[in-house]
Amino acid sequence: MSREPRGKRQQYTVDVVALTPRDDQLAVLLERRSDSKDKSVRWVLPWTVSRTGEILADIAERAIIRSTGAAPIWSTQVGAFGDAPHPGDAELSIVYVALVPMGHATVQSDDFQWFLLSELPPLAERQNQMLQESVGAVRDRLDLYPVAFKLLPATFTLSELQHMYELLLGRRLHKASFRRALAAAALVEPTDEWRSEGRGRPAQLYRFGPKKRRRGRRGVRFDLLA
Amino acid sequence: MSREPRGKRQQYTVDVVALTPRDDQLAVLLERRSDSKDKSVRWVLPWTVSRTGEILADIAERAIIRSTGAAPIWSTQVGAFGDAPHPGDAELSIVYVALVPMGHATVQSDDFQWFLLSELPPLAERQNQMLQESVGAVRDRLDLYPVAFKLLPATFTLSELQHMYELLLGRRLHKASFRRALAAAALVEPTDEWRSEGRGRPAQLYRFGPKKRRRGRRGVRFDLLA
DNA sequence: GACATTAGTCGCATTATGTGACTAATATGC
DNA sequence: GCATATTAGTCACATAATGCGACTAATGTC
Numbered sequence: 001m002s003r004e005p006r007g008k009r010q011q012y013t014v015d016v017v018a019l020t021p022r023d024d025q026l027a028v029l030l031e032r033r034s035d036s037k038d039k040s041v042r043w044v045l046p047w048t049v050s051r052t053g054e055i056l057a058d059i060a061e062r063a064i065i066r067s068t069g070a071a072p073i074w075s076t077q078v079g080a081f082g083d084a085p086h087p088g089d090a091e092l093s094i095v096y097v098a099l100v101p102m103g104h105a106t107v108q109s110d111d112f113q114w115f116l117l118s119e120l121p122p123l124a125e126r127q128n129q130m131l132q133e134s135v136g137a138v139r140d141r142l143d144l145y146p147v148a149f150k151l152l153p154a155t156f157t158l159s160e161l162q163h164m165y166e167l168l169l170g171r172r173l174h175k176a177s178f179r180r181a182l183a184a185a186a187l188v189e190p191t192d193e194w195r196s197e198g199r200g201r202p203a204q205l206y207r208f209g210p211k212k213r214r215r216g217r218r219g220v221r222f223d224l225l226a
Numbered sequence: 227m228s229r230e231p232r233g234k235r236q237q238y239t240v241d242v243v244a245l246t247p248r249d250d251q252l253a254v255l256l257e258r259r260s261d262s263k264d265k266s267v268r269w270v271l272p273w274t275v276s277r278t279g280e281i282l283a284d285i286a287e288r289a290i291i292r293s294t295g296a297a298p299i300w301s302t303q304v305g306a307f308g309d310a311p312h313p314g315d316a317e318l319s320i321v322y323v324a325l326v327p328m329g330h331a332t333v334q335s336d337d338f339q340w341f342l343l344s345e346l347p348p349l350a351e352r353q354n355q356m357l358q359e360s361v362g363a364v365r366d367r368l369d370l371y372p373v374a375f376k377l378l379p380a381t382f383t384l385s386e387l388q389h390m391y392e393l394l395l396g397r398r399l400h401k402a403s404f405r406r407a408l409a410a411a412a413l414v415e416p417t418d419e420w421r422s423e424g425r426g427r428p429a430q431l432y433r434f435g436p437k438k439r440r441r442g443r444r445g446v447r448f449d450l451l452a
Numbered sequence: 453g454a455c456a457t458t459a460g461t462c463g464c465a466t467t468a469t470g471t472g473a474c475t476a477a478t479a480t481g482c
Numbered sequence: 483g484c485a486t487a488t489t490a491g492t493c494a495c496a497t498a499a500t501g502c503g504a505c506t507a508a509t510g511t512c
Contacts, residue, residue, distance in 0.1 A: 143447035185448035200489025201477035221369035222411035426458025427508035
C-alpha cells in the first residue's frame with residue numbers, strides 16, 4: 001500500500017481495527033509509517049483506499065488479511081468517520097473492527113506490530129476515535145455473536161472461556177454467575193476429555209454447540225446515564 | 227438539490243432516514259423523484275452530496291432541515307452503505323437516522339411526503355437496507371437516550387409515554403411493568419396538573435426530569451440467536 | 453344508577469443476578 | 483504420607499428484576 005501524496009483527494013479509505021487477545025487484554029495492530037521529510041516514525045491504523053465497485057466488507061477483509069496475514073474470525077462495520085484529521089489526509093474513513101485469534105496474531109512484516117491497548121503510541125485524533133468506538137462495538141455485540149468462542153480453540157475449558165470474556169469486556173466476572181448464565185443459554189456441550197494444567201484440579205473440555213431457544217423480548221429498559 | 231448526471235462519480239452522499247410517530251407506528255420521509263426519461267415517479271430517501279471539509283453530522287442536519295423543515299430532536303449515524311445500488315448512483319452513502327416530533331411533521335414542499343412503514347412504496351435496494359438498519363438503531367438506543375420523551379410535549383401522561391415507547395419499539399408493553407421500570411429509573415416527576423380526555427379517569431401530567439443514579443454493570447448475557 | 457372507559461396500583465409467582473462458601477482433584481514441599 | 487497451595491466445579495441463599503392478572507379510582511354516556 002503506497003502513500004497518497006498529500007493534497008490529492010481520495011475517494012475514501014477503509015480503515016481496520018484488528019484486535020487480538022494478548023496478556024489479559026486486547027492488542028491492536030498498527031502499521032509503521034516513516035515520514036519522508038523528518039524521518040520520524042509514527043504508527044497508524046492500517047487502511048486501504050477504496051476501489052470502485054467493490055463490496056465494502058471485501059475491501060476491509062483484504063486490508064485485514066494484508067496486515068494480519070489471516071482472515072479474521074469476525075468483523076463488522078463500526079461507522080464512518082470524517083471529522084478529526086486522518087493520517088492519510090482522507091476526507092472520509094469507513095471503519096471495520098476485526099477479531100483475530102491468538103495464534104494468528106503473528107505478523108511477518110516488520111511494518112506491522114501489535115500494541116496492547118494500555119501501551120498505545122500517539123495516534124491521529126480520528127484514529128483514536130475509531131479505536132475507541134471499535135472496542136465499544138465489540139463489547140456491545142458480545143452477547144449477540146459468539147465471538148469469544150471463535151477466538152478459542154475448538155475445545156476449551158470453562159475457565160478459559162471466562163477469561164476470554166473478561167478480556168473482551170475489560171472487567172472481571174463472577175465464576176458461578178458466568179457458568180449459570182452459560183448453562184441457561186445452552187451454548188456449550190462437554191466433551192469427555194480433561195486437561196491437567198500443572199497444579200490444580202483438571203478441567204473438563206467443552207466445545208461450542210448452541211442449542212435452539214431464543215430470548216423473549218424484555219419490557220423496557222431505562223438505562224439512561226443522564 | 228439537483229440531480230447528478232449519471233456516470234459522474236460523486237464523492238459520497240449523506241442519506242437521511244427521518245422518522246416521526248404517526249398513526250400508532252413510524253412514518254418515514256421520502257422525496258419524490260421524477261425520472262426525466264420515462265416520466266415515472268419514484269420515491270427515495272432524501273440525500274445530500276458531501277462537501278469537502280464539512281462535519282458529517284452537520285451535513286446530515288442540513289439535509290434533515292431541508293426536507294422536514296425543522297431540526298430533529300435526535301439523530302445519530304447508522305453507518306456506511308456501499309453495496310446495493312443507490313438511486314443517485316452514489317458509490318457510497320453515509321446514513322443518519324433522525325427523529326422528528328409529531329407537530330413538526332408537516333412538510334411544505336410537494337416533493338416530500340411521510341409514508342407509514344407499513345405502506346412503503348418500492349425503494350432502491352440500498353435504501354431498503356438503510357431504512358431497516360435505521361429503525362433497528364433507534365430501537366437499540368431507546369434505553370440509552372431519552373428520545374421518547376423528546377418526541378412528546380413538555381408535559382404528558384404516562385399512558386402517552388407508554389404509547390410512544392410501544393410505537394418506537396413496535397410492540398406492546400405491560401402497563402404495570404412499564405410504570406414500575408419508569409419509577410425505578412426516576413426519569414419523570416409529576417406535575418400538579420391533570421388532563422381529562424373525554425371518557426375515562428383523568429390522567430396526571432408528568433414532565434421529564436431525570437434524577438441521578440447509574441446502572442451497575444451486568445454479568446454477561448448470552449443472547450445469541452443462533 | 454348501570455356500564456363503558458381509561459388511569460393507576462397491588463400482589464404474587466417466576467426468573468435473573470450477585471456473592472460467599474463449600475467440595476473436588478491435582479501438584480508441591482516437607 | 484500429609485499439610486498446603488491451586489485451580490475446577492457446585493450450592494445455597496438473599497436480593498432484584500420481570501410478567502401478569504386483578505383490583506380500585508374517576509370520569510363520561512345512556
